[in-house]
Amino acid sequence: MVQPRTAEAGGPLPVAAEGAFSPAWYRPLLHFVRGKPLGTASAVVLALMVLIAVLAPLLSPFDPLVHDNAYELQGPSSQHVFGTDQYGRDVLSRIIYGARTSLYVGTGATLLGIGLAVVIGTASAYFGGAFDYAVQRVVDTVQAIPALILLITILVILGPSLTNVIIALSIRSAMVTSRVVRGSALAVLAQPFIDAGRLLGASHQRLIGRYIVPNIMAPVIVLASINFGGNILAEASLSFLGYGVPPPTASWGGMLSAEGRAYMFAAPWLLIAPTVVLTLVVFASNMFGDALRDVLDPRLRGAGNSAAT
């Protein structure tokens, strides 16, 4: 009697009954949800964050920027669920709008960074030779400079603003991620169908765009999910030091910065709310990235590519 093939971590693969609902994406999704419960929960948390960020004007009880001198440094109450800060701004509203900042930075920097990384990495792998060597030396250098130092230097050059934070973050992550992309592209380039394409007379653009890039999407997706959490954390660190999103824009890292620290001794709730949301979002994106990587490309599991870094 032949046993149904058992999935490594999800029990037997779901078998569709006659006439059951079964579009192409349903089975892999079910597999993921069954096999990676923690990853699924993390994905839900991240989706919630996106929802909150998008619906911020509807959800937030107060305007996060409006000072209210009558209500400074109030503890949690029925009116201000998370209390107020030193200017009387509602902390809950600032947390909700802070989700917006994190989302902008997270998606913007990740998309831009990954896009650039794919371009740089595939070009480096495809053209090879001196071009590849030069690009890799620059990547080495950028990787050697600690992230925060590089980001602060770039932001000093560009000036503080949300857009510039996104640009700075994408420059760095593009450089560092292009390494992994280059590795994957090199692996794809070694395969025979690339030679077949060349013999058919495919142009450079066609070879790169149609032959290489579609085959490296799995590691790229994993890298994107890992970078998402990293970028949010980096933006928080930058805002904490005062080089990130300029005040008064709400930012979770900024809420913990030196500006408010003096008041935290009297008002500890100023500290708890941003810390909890930051931890939650970083945790969720780490877990989701790990789960995605386990499913899509276990070969990426290694010292440098874990969401743990």
Place this chain on the structure above:
Amino acid sequence: MTRYIARRLLGMIPTFLVLLFLAVAMLRFIPGDIVDLMLEGQSGAHNVNRTLLEHRLGLDQSLPGQYVHYTAGVLHGDLGRSLWNQQDVAGLIAQRLPPTLEMVGLAVLISLILAVPIGTISAVRQDSVLDYALRSAAILGLSVPNFALATMVLIFPALWFHWTPPLNYKSLTADPLANLGQLIIPALILGVGLSASIVRLLRATMLEVLREDFIRTAWSKGLRERTIVLRHCARNALIPVVTLFGIQLAFLISGSVIMEQIFAVPGVGRLLLDAISQRDYPVVQGVTVIVALWVLVINLVVDVSYVYLDPRLRLA
């Protein structure tokens, strides 16, 4: 082996040259005329006129000329002079390096002390309640941002016990106890974050090693679990951990910049932040070059030690 080391050293040279180029070119990317900016009183440079400032910043030369000049200087150990107090940049950095090195070194030590037992236990008792508890703690440890953790350490003991961490720096030679007392807390925070990554990696590699045939042979020989884990597994499992250190060093330094700011440690990170806010560009250049060079050297050491630790690589 020596050929490998020589090859790697030679390979580092182009990277170092690119690094110097970036450091020199950095000044020129700043939009607007930085000399005007500085003369408008935004920086600490005083008693200088425009030509002198341009000369100090190297802007009166062409970019290639400035690059050659700076590189020649670096090779002699001359990194320029601070605009703020005319002090020699190299000397300034040398002064501030010990606290940072000490903090990072302590962090690495703490992370190893924490991570190696936890990772080993987690792997040996896989999927037990203890394993899940330890793993969750590890992941929590690396999800809490280090600046948030540091702020909590600063605030909550002050609120509950009326105690703040010591914020006056005493050097290790002058007063070791006070020195350690100040540095141990930021080192702990950094170390906890680092140990989380190590626990995860160690657990994964240990699990792989435990499945190997030679371990099964050891079991069948009747060796005790402790002997097998400590003498046979640990050695193999620790090798990727060494590589992890090289990768994490850059993150550690970023973290130490934050810790130095919060805990008032007079290290290289604080120097950099102060120099940035004062527009003291020669110092910013110098610190960036030194720190990046340090990361490159440590990575070289890690790669070389990797070959040394794993005999299989020596034959390659």
